[in-house]
Amino acid sequence: MITIKEIAKELGMSTTTVSNVIHKKTGEVSPATVEKVEEALKEYNYIPNMSARNLAQNESKIIGVAMRAREDKYDNALNDPFSGALIGGIEKSLRYTGYYMMIYISDDVSELAKHISLWNADGLILLGILGEEWKEIKKHYAKPTVFIDSYFDNSLKQLVNVGLQDRKGAYDMTKYLISCGHRRIAFMADNCIGVDEERFNGFVQALQEAGIAFDREKDFLFHIPAREERQKSYARICDRCREYTAVFCASDYYAVNLMNELENRGIRVPEQLSIVGFDDNYYASAHRPALTTVHQDPEYKGELAVQQLIRMIQGEELEENRILLPTEVIIRDTVKVINR
Amino acid sequence: MITIKEIAKELGMSTTTVSNVIHKKTGEVSPATVEKVEEALKEYNYIPNMSARNLAQNESKIIGVAMRAREDKYDNALNDPFSGALIGGIEKSLRYTGYYMMIYISDDVSELAKHISLWNADGLILLGILGEEWKEIKKHYAKPTVFIDSYFDNSLKQLVNVGLQDRKGAYDMTKYLISCGHRRIAFMADNCIGVDEERFNGFVQALQEAGIAFDREKDFLFHIPAREERQKSYARICDRCREYTAVFCASDYYAVNLMNELENRGIRVPEQLSIVGFDDNYYASAHRPALTTVHQDPEYKGELAVQQLIRMIQGEELEENRILLPTEVIIRDTVKVINR
């Protein structure tokens, strides 16, 4: 691996000149020299040493992508269409910017914080992080940061976030269910914070506007995804389903799993029970019956996050620090129209 | 961000001592000093600067994961269950080893080669790389390297690879199709090199053993995945399908897409045409009818690759340099038993 110094010696010039040519600061260098240096660079196949460059410039050209992943839910965090598409979108946008992506995934926020500061990343994209958790990270990291799909209280309104109109999406879908004649509708999720909370809020709002009662204790089907609990949890939920005409699942992933569990128990969708999801990933469209769901574009989310981050790194002003992408109700085959 | 030097000054000792404590070379240091230093490290929340460390030690603690992705096929390379699970497996295994993952994805091998050498990665995992392409990379990179799913000619037999019994998997599945009474079987893929070639070879071998003729020109349904060509390609293939009783798709992805296209054209699976796939990802199990396919475990592939790589980095001997993981035929609902 040849170094600048060696090339300089070979050519009988100083490292500064070589460095200047490399960085195209050619205003400072005579054309003849430029050419000579460039030839040598080619010939010896010069590759810069990033560590040295980073050390000297105190920047790293690394973008950290840190993902908080619940271990009970994911043992393989990328093996999920949403994360896959999202990280893929980030990677794709980063590819030609001269920045390199380093991924950290952990259940443990302080673990994430450690990794982030180790590499002195020039920017950070944070997935699945709550406001409280951010405070832990902030202690160690002060450079440009973009959140994806985070919700904060007002004290953190200045943070940059790329998210989704979760509430509106759920609201629209719920109105659709109601318009199909459904009035006994359950909500299924494995938590009620952040994104899922917003979806739940939209759901409840639509019910309220339609004058439909919702009993949070009874009608919120709380799923437990941990491996040992999973089957029992589905069994319980499938049992409870008989009391409803429709179930709004907070994600396609659960909608499809639930449908399969229902099928195993001989409960037909949508004839006996309507199901809707959220996300519109390929689970939704590949499943039969195809899932009626709320569409979003995670890849685009990733791309936008990168755009915002790069702007921040370059010191540009952001037009908006809180982007909420629109959603769309996709009607497929899992909702039955009920005659009243 | 506090440095070793600053801590040393604060404590009135040399950087060497502090460094020794950090690296637990405590044989060299008195217990009292160790304690004092450790306290200071905690108090000032010392975080090492990776660039400096790497520069001094000429190692990077980075594992490069380079993926050759056909741009006509994937604009988002991670948005694919196979890659997602695989990279997820790699990430998971790397998480506790003290190595950090840097991902490069490109259609262009020399682009990949450049990125790899830039960061001086301590080890490299290569996805979707052919023997010829490796030679380009080798020019720039000489450290431990593990391939995933590559096939080489004999001149490269010493390379380390983690792969799959693609040939046997396809062979077994084809025998199953034959045992169900199928004799007019087409093969669908978008290429015939590497993995898909092996699958094709296994397919043909089973046909030959059963005395069934295969016309490579006619019976190999060559799909063109490029966006502009895609629909036309599916239309052609759906047309051609009428001549067969079964189609062996080289991947679940295509099997499911093909089934959906067939459905759109009113051709019923498996009543009118049997379809099988390869990979057993969630497309396969979520689709209705559920796809009969060949199972593999991409996450485990990723984990094994990391294991092998870490061994190589640590200078251990590998027991085997070419691992081929087993496959399993998963019988679901897309193959009809034909009465003869």
Add this chain to the structure above:
DNA sequence: CTGAAAGCGCTAACAC
């Protein structure tokens, strides 16, 4: 057991 100092490869201020 501890410290001084060289050097990893590169950049950039400054002198010529």
Add this chain to the structure above:
DNA sequence: GTGTTAGCGCTTTCAG
């Protein structure tokens, strides 16, 4: 236009 040099933060050799 070009060269000299200090220094980025850390490791490590070698003296003491």
